Amino acid sequence: AQSVTQLGSHVSVSEGALVLLRCNYSSSVPPYLFWYVQYPNQGLQLLLKYTSAATLVKGINGFEAEFKKSETSFHLTKPSAHMSDAAEYFCAVSGSQGGSEKLVFGKGTKLTVNP
Amino acid sequence: EAGVTQSPTHLIKTRGQQATLRCSPISGHTSVYWYQQALGLGLQFLLWYDEGEERNRGNFPPRFSGRQFPNYSSELNVNALELEDSALYLCASSTRGGSNQPQHFGDGTRLSIL
Numbered sequence: 001a002q003s004v005t006q007l008g009s010h011v012s013v014s015e016g017a018l019v020l021l022r023c024n025y026s027s028s029v030p031p032y033l034f035w036y037v038q039y040p041n042q043g044l045q046l047l048l049k050y051t052s053a054a055t056l057v058k059g060i061n062g063f064e065a066e067f068k069k070s071e072t073s074f075h076l077t078k079p080s081a082h083m084s085d086a087a088e089y090f091c092a093v094s095g096s097q098g099g100s101e102k103l104v105f106g107k108g109t110k111l112t113v114n115p
Numbered sequence: 116e117a118g119v120t121q122s123p124t125h126l127i128k129t130r131g132q133q134a135t136l137r138c139s140p141i142s143g144h145t146s147v148y149w150y151q152q153a154l155g156l157g158l159q160f161l162l163w164y165d166e167g168e169e170r171n172r173g174n175f176p177p178r179f180s181g182r183q184f185p186n187y188s189s190e191l192n193v194n195a196l197e198l199e200d201s202a203l204y205l206c207a208s209s210t211r212g213g214s215n216q217p218q219h220f221g222d223g224t225r226l227s228i229l
Binding site (some may be wrong): 090 | 119121146148150157158160163170171173205207209214215216217218219220221222223
């Protein structure tokens with residue numbers, strides 16, 4: 001079965017500081033990995049996706065993530081945090097296990113950006 | 116391009132009633148997914164429809180059901196509502212093409228059970 005672990009349910013950074021949100025996955029098949037962001041009272045917005053083309057993936061709003069198979073990780077980073085980045089971030093994995101195509105999500109990391 | 120739209124935004128029901136939630140996918144998307152986001156339980160997969168057929172369901176009781184219409188829109192029905200069904204229900208859509216296709220989400224329906 002596939003699973004995702006997000007280390008740290010809450011992360012707090014200062015405006016302009018590096019953002020690092022951690023995600024480790026478990027999958028018995030080559031995984032497809034996604035990061036989503038959820039602002040209050042909204043749905044999920046896709047930030048970026050890894051689908052085996054390149055290990056360093058660039059997304060929207062200056063975010064990027066690096067797929068490391070040896071560490072089973074897919075951490076999300078942004079060089080300089082902005083106040084508008086305050087939101088909850090979800091890492092998700094999917095894979096062709098019987099063609100289910102469902103997303104399995106981590107429990108989320110709430111990012112606070114301090115002025 | 117219009118995104119995934121869900122209605123209603125909020126729905127208030129009492130225990131034992133039935134609820135119907137609706138979802139319109141992005142134009143050109145044939146797959147629709149339903150997820151439940153309950154406090155403390157995170158995001159859990161409910162149902163997947165494609166081309167009018169139920170393709171997979173998560174670990175939810177049979178009182179959670181749905182359907183997909185010929186225009187690819189979808190309904191989620193929850194019968195015999197229980198207090199624990201209070202949650203944000205998110206619909207997502209994608210093109211059919213495998214697990215690497217990203218799912219695009221609507222803003223959800225918040226279901227409150229009194």
